[in-house]
Amino acid sequence: MDIIKEDSENILNTYNRFKVVLESGNKEILKDINGKEYIDFSSGIGTNVFGACDEKWVEAVCNQAHTLQHTSNLYYSIPQVKLAKLLIEKTNMKKVFFSNSGAESNEGAIKAARKYSFDKYGLGRSEIITLEGSFHGRTIATLSATGQDVFHQYFFPFVGDFKYAKVNDIEGLKSLINEHTCAIMIETVQGEGGVNALDPEFIKFIDKICKEKDLVFIVDEVQTGNGRTGYLYSYMEYDVHPNIVTTAKGLAGGLPFGAILFDDKLQHTLSYGMHATTFGGNPICAAAAYSVLSRIDDKLLDHVKECRKIIDEELKNDKNVIKTTGKGLMVGVELKEGIKASDVVNRCIEKGLIPLTAKNRIRLLPPLNISFDNLKKGLKILKEALEG
Numbered sequence: 148m149d150i151i152k153e154d155s156e157n158i159l160n161t162y163n164r165f166k167v168v169l170e171s172g173n174k175e176i177l178k179d180i181n182g183k184e185y186i187d188f189s190s191g192i193g194t195n196v197f198g199a200c201d202e203k204w205v206e207a208v209c210n211q212a213h214t215l216q217h218t219s220n221l222y223y224s225i226p227q228v229k230l231a232k233l234l235i236e237k238t239n240m241k242k243v244f245f246s247n248s249g250a251e252s253n254e255g256a257i258k259a260a261r262k263y264s265f266d267k268y269g270l271g272r273s274e275i276i277t278l279e280g281s282f283h284g285r286t287i288a289t290l291s292a293t294g295q296d297v298f299h300q301y302f303f304p305f306v307g308d309f310k311y312a313k314v315n316d317i318e319g320l321k322s323l324i325n326e327h328t329c330a331i332m333i334e335t336v337q338g339e340g341g342v343n344a345l346d347p348e349f350i351k352f353i354d355k356i357c358k359e360k361d362l363v364f365i366v367d368e369v370q371t372g373n374g375r376t377g378y379l380y381s382y383m384e385y386d387v388h389p390n391i392v393t394t395a396k397g398l399a400g401g402l403p404f405g406a407i408l409f410d411d412k413l414q415h416t417l418s419y420g421m422h423a424t425t426f427g428g429n430p431i432c433a434a435a436a437y438s439v440l441s442r443i444d445d446k447l448l449d450h451v452k453e454c455r456k457i458i459d460e461e462l463k464n465d466k467n468v469i470k471t472t473g474k475g476l477m478v479g480v481e482l483k484e485g486i487k488a489s490d491v492v493n494r495c496i497e498k499g500l501i502p503l504t505a506k507n508r509i510r511l512l513p514p515l516n517i518s519f520d521n522l523k524k525g526l527k528i529l530k531e532a533l534e535g
């Protein structure tokens with residue numbers, strides 16, 4: 148079967164796929180249908196935290212598949228409770244709601260923020276401030292939250308009461324806050340927007356103003372979370388206390404899963420009947436997430452930081468690179484004028500490396516436990532590909 152031809156004939160053409168059919172993998176090495184091997188610097192867009200088919204992860208998934216694959220949320224679930232306890236213990240948040248994706252987690256966060264404000268202040272206090280260049284998902288509400296004009300097309304009307312502040316502009320942000328504001332939502336490192344880490348002062352200011360004005364501080368950790376930046380959740384690098392943390396991508400190590408964490412201020416906002424999902428909290432995904440989360444320890448986080456040092460060292464003096472951006476193993480590579488990121492990715496794939504892009508940057512999201520050896524091999528390929 149010609150997979151590429153059959154794909155374009157049968158699957159809605161919403162993706163501009165690279166011409167590779169990935170078939171199998173082992174840790175950070177992926178193999179296509181022709182037997183060609185690739186070093187994986189993408190982790191399935193930051194999901195395969197421990198790479199492909201990691202043994203412990205496979206065991207957790209298979210054990211649960213052999214036990215019970217789904218119950219719905221009408222009944223209590225052992226994998227959910229185990230995971231919830233671990234998440235609460237590791238974050239000091241108060242409650243968790245399980246979803247299936249990043250967009251769904253953010254959708255739930257938006258609902259909770261508005262409900263919190265409505266309960267306390269009544270109608271008319273529903274504005275949510277997000278940032279220019281942000282990305283929060285593909286549902287109508289999360290597209291509305293996304294601060295990029297390219298996403299605000301075709302599907303009108305979008306959800307109202309979203310405002311977009313300039314990144315790192317404290318005065319600009321202040322000028323958007325008024326009696327109608329109910330929440331501020333950020334990514335500490337904007338992923339899809341180009342791998343831009345926010346200034347620590349800006350993050351701390353948002354934390355402070357949210358406390359002062361009783362706004363809901365939402366941190367979207369869909370991409371930054373689960374060890375990606377060298378911290379369990381990226382906000383933990385700063386002395387800040389979000390009211391809601393959303394996550395997904397890496398949480399279940401490559402299965403569709405998400406979580407919304409609520410602090411003491413928000414823990415009672417959504418109650419019986421106000422939010423639900425059929426698949427959210429699915430036992431197989433929850434067991435996978437428990438396995439992943441219990442292995443994101445200081446040793447792994449140190450490894451992430453060590454890897455980052457190597458990446459910066461290798462790319463710092465490359466004549467085709469202006470700078471590296473982002474945090475930990477969420478890396479942006481800013482290219483010299485005239486170099487197209489998608490051309491570089493095509494050349495990488497040719498040479499056996501799978502990176503990502505974000506805007507016109509190369510984006511690297513390798514598995515968090517990638518070996519130093521394969522990391523260096525991959526960087527060598529990337530540098531060759533940058534040469535043209």
Ligand SMILES: *Cc1c(COP(=O)(O)O)cnc(C)c1O
Nearest residue numbers: 248249250282283284338369370
């Ligand atoms: C990927 C991403 C989302 C959307 O997640 P999906 O699982 O694709 O719905 C939302 N926010 C951020 C920061 C992301 O990187």
